[in-house]
Amino acid sequence: MMSGTGAYDSQIIGHVCVDVNVDVTGAESRVIGGAAACAAGAAVSLGHRVEVVTAVGEGDEDLLSCFPPAVERIIAVPSRRTTSIRNVYRTQDRERRVSHGLEQGDPIGPEDVPDEPVGVRHLAGLIVGDYAPDMVDSLSGRGDTAVDMQAFLRVRSQRTGELDLRGSTVGEDFFGRIRYLKVDAAEGEALTGLSDRRDMARALRDRGAREVMVSGPAEMLVLDDSGFHSCPLRPRTMVGRTGRGDTVFSAYITERLAHGVPQALLMACATVSLKMERPGPLVCERREIEDYLRLLYSDLIDDPLEGDRD
Incomplete structure (x- = not known):
């Protein structure tokens, strides 16, 4: 499925991570x-x-197998270390960690x-310091850029980690x-x-971002020129909770290359709901996501979430 204007629909930029x-x-x-x-x-x-x-990191090149086989090209930038994060979940629903x-x-x-034509460049980072200081400035001159603010807000304590x-x-x-x-709700509050969440989205739009997604545990919210759009999450289990925001944002921005906000958001929420039922990155065919959409979002398919102005 080719929906962008360049060789690739999405150029994803971010570190491999070993999650414990x-x-x-x-x-x-x-x-x-x-x-x-x-x-x-x-x-x-x-x-x-x-x-x-x-x-x-050097010697960890085998970890590149974490990327799905369908990824057409992987450029591995040498690093002295491989990123690793320990997540301790405090609640059964994995919302507190x-x-x-x-x-x-x-x-x-x-x-x-x-520097090549792509549909969208996606900065999918983890921690402040993942990118050179001029990264956004440089990439934005090459075309549409998508930024997850996690990598520009989340810092590692030198004392405790x-x-x-x-x-x-x-x-x-x-x-x-x-x-x-x-942003998620905590990141939005730290920024604004x-x-x-709607106030956060307005404030970030006022600062210049063209489309703002604010994630939440029960629904995803997007603000663009036409107003607010929201869509619920409907996972049946939470065993794949880690990576929720990364999955829904990537699904949304790549679907936006060929679709309007409501349809892209609906497909993104179905995609991430399915992913939350499985640990690790989602690996499936589009038809499986479409089947999930028909099963759990049938009430929204015929009336695909018209934006509400606010």
């Missing part, structure tokens, strides 16, 4: 992936053409990213360079000082 997940019972599992892998899984499962620019950065890979810079949010230190023109921006 501890559930509420204390059971521990090790998952290879990270934001870039989950983003790639979503895009290729929907049938989009994907190129990945990632960083992995404490994360510690065990290792962090070296920054990826614009010189590491091929705990990952926590800080206020943004990006420049005034940062948001105006972004076509698609994604606001607690209501």
